[in-house]
Amino acid sequence: MLRKLEDLKPIVINEPVKKLVLAAAQDQHSLSAVLRAAMDKIIEPILIGDKEAIQNIATTNGFDITGLRIIHEPQTDMAVEMSVKMVSSKQADVLMKGKIGTSQLLKCVLNKEWGLRTGHLLSHFALFEVDTYHKLIAVTDVAMNIAPNLQDKIAIVNNSVDCLHKLGIPIPKVAVLGAVEMVNENMEATLDAALLSKMNQRDQIRGCIIDGPLAFDNAVSLESSQHKGIRSEVAGDTDLLLMPDIEVGNVLYKSLVFFAKAKVASVILGAQAPIVLTSRSDSEQAKYDSILLAAAASKK
Amino acid sequence: MISSLDQMVEKVHSMKKRHRIAVAWAQDQNTVSALARAVNDGFAEALMIGDNGAISEECRKLGVDPSVFKLLQSPDETSASKEAVSLAARGDADVVMKGLVGTDKFLKAVMDKEHGLMAPGGVMSYVCAVQLPAYHKLLFITDTAVIPFPDLEQKIAMAQYAIDMANRFGVEKPKVALIGASEKVSKHFSNSTDYAVMCKMAERGQIKNCIMDGPLDIFLACDPKSISIKGVDTPVAGDADVLVFPSLEACNPFYKGLMLFAGGELAGLIRGTTRPVVVMSRSESEKSKYYCIALSCLMA
Numbered sequence: 001m002l003r004k005l006e007d008l009k010p011i012v013i014n015e016p017v018k019k020l021v022l023a024a025a026q027d028q029h030s031l032s033a034v035l036r037a038a039m040d041k042i043i044e045p046i047l048i049g050d051k052e053a054i055q056n057i058a059t060t061n062g063f064d065i066t067g068l069r070i071i072h073e074p075q076t077d078m079a080v081e082m083s084v085k086m087v088s089s090k091q092a093d094v095l096m097k098g099k100i101g102t103s104q105l106l107k108c109v110l111n112k113e114w115g116l117r118t119g120h121l122l123s124h125f126a127l128f129e130v131d132t133y134h135k136l137i138a139v140t141d142v143a144m145n146i147a148p149n150l151q152d153k154i155a156i157v158n159n160s161v162d163c164l165h166k167l168g169i170p171i172p173k174v175a176v177l178g179a180v181e182m183v184n185e186n187m188e189a190t191l192d193a194a195l196l197s198k199m200n201q202r203d204q205i206r207g208c209i210i211d212g213p214l215a216f217d218n219a220v221s222l223e224s225s226q227h228k229g230i231r232s233e234v235a236g237d238t239d240l241l242l243m244p245d246i247e248v249g250n251v252l253y254k255s256l257v258f259f260a261k262a263k264v265a266s267v268i269l270g271a272q273a274p275i276v277l278t279s280r281s282d283s284e285q286a287k288y289d290s291i292l293l294a295a296a297a298s299k300k
Numbered sequence: 301m302i303s304s305l306d307q308m309v310e311k312v313h314s315m316k317k318r319h320r321i322a323v324a325w326a327q328d329q330n331t332v333s334a335l336a337r338a339v340n341d342g343f344a345e346a347l348m349i350g351d352n353g354a355i356s357e358e359c360r361k362l363g364v365d366p367s368v369f370k371l372l373q374s375p376d377e378t379s380a381s382k383e384a385v386s387l388a389a390r391g392d393a394d395v396v397m398k399g400l401v402g403t404d405k406f407l408k409a410v411m412d413k414e415h416g417l418m419a420p421g422g423v424m425s426y427v428c429a430v431q432l433p434a435y436h437k438l439l440f441i442t443d444t445a446v447i448p449f450p451d452l453e454q455k456i457a458m459a460q461y462a463i464d465m466a467n468r469f470g471v472e473k474p475k476v477a478l479i480g481a482s483e484k485v486s487k488h489f490s491n492s493t494d495y496a497v498m499c500k501m502a503e504r505g506q507i508k509n510c511i512m513d514g515p516l517d518i519f520l521a522c523d524p525k526s527i528s529i530k531g532v533d534t535p536v537a538g539d540a541d542v543l544v545f546p547s548l549e550a551c552n553p554f555y556k557g558l559m560l561f562a563g564g565e566l567a568g569l570i571r572g573t574t575r576p577v578v579v580m581s582r583s584e585s586e587k588s589k590y591y592c593i594a595l596s597c598l599m600a
Binding site: 181182195204 | 452483496499505
């Protein structure tokens, strides 16, 4: 069982080392996390960007970049395009955002000719280490899909379950989150939850056990689910929490980080390779852990 | 557990009670003969509302002694219906039954907001207990007669009424199959999505006293062999007690086919009312009519 984000390390270390391409690498925070991950043999970096700027950052911050593969491309859009193509041509296993806007990067990822499309929906997958829970818990989607419909939710679950399989959880338990555990016709999320559960029972969504609607407490606490008399294989032992929409997801994500002091790693799934898309507000540790997660998720 | 319609009649006998049946516009040959039998069998008392002369004439034709009935003179079918309904509403009758009056006029009286018999929140629908040589127990099916295209809420009510009836027959936790053309959930089949929602509601105790699954086709619902052939994991397991149909047009031909081709007999009743309401179709067999009356006494 994975209890800590650190527990992802053996998964990565036992595999051939993954190549991570950092798009527009002249970014201090990303660079620092990438270099640390490289030192720990979690990934082998390829830095694409303005070589001079990269060197300046390294000098200023005391980073050692000797021997690293750096491809000089001062124009940001060209650097991103080159990075994406490196992944689509299988020369790299993980894509990471450097000094570039998220939308600009995603535009390249979704490029019809040379992007990383697979026909699947892209979704955000966050993996939390919370002291008060007995194992790592994944939450999706807190950052990418705004108001997923049923089809989108199926795609999001599939992306996430596939990733959890790679992390060594053979049959992840998926809780579809609602405000209540009862089905209520006026709460769309509870209806979708019922449908997802049934589709799972009918093998229309495979590789996991889905139950929902479950209120947050029922999902993560056996005691509170028993208190409510809910009979569920998932309740209290959830591996993956499926959010009804981005507002709920984002607030939960931030509450876990700010109030529960959770550690988090996150990655974009559904493309040809995992994408590390951390924001500037993420801690250095979160960036490092996200690289670790992406490396584990890129397991073949 | 009552597993045949004759056992149901025995059960009604054993209750040692004469149930008072108010019949609206009673001068109908079929009605008179079925009721005469029920009265002679000692479990019914018939309040025949209509044209007394015409009722006596029907009795004479059938060789029935009119004095076994209580005759109440009424000028027309509408007043006869109102009178029958108000007797039941006042508690002076246990069951209301349609005689020669048109179904629309009769049900209008039943559904009258002030003087009618609708239960608070009641959904008028029709449940049949069907007996078949080819099945090992009674099948409770709904809705053969009232709601053309039930929505989710109506389906929930229909299911609950059928479950309640099965409970009354001593089936403690009836297995409820929600019938569709296939067992898969698809947004293109809105019934299948309603069914998924209902299954979760049953799981959460929002629909009570049953084991529910659906969508299931008739084979998966009633034939254990199909379960192993199709490999569908369902708690109904080819042993259904209750079949909930997606529409009247599916359910009505189903029961008529069984009556016509499979030697079926039935007992049916309007549900959603405060007192049992018997509405029989003219094409039903003499035996089924008698069973309907007995059923109404059982449910009274």
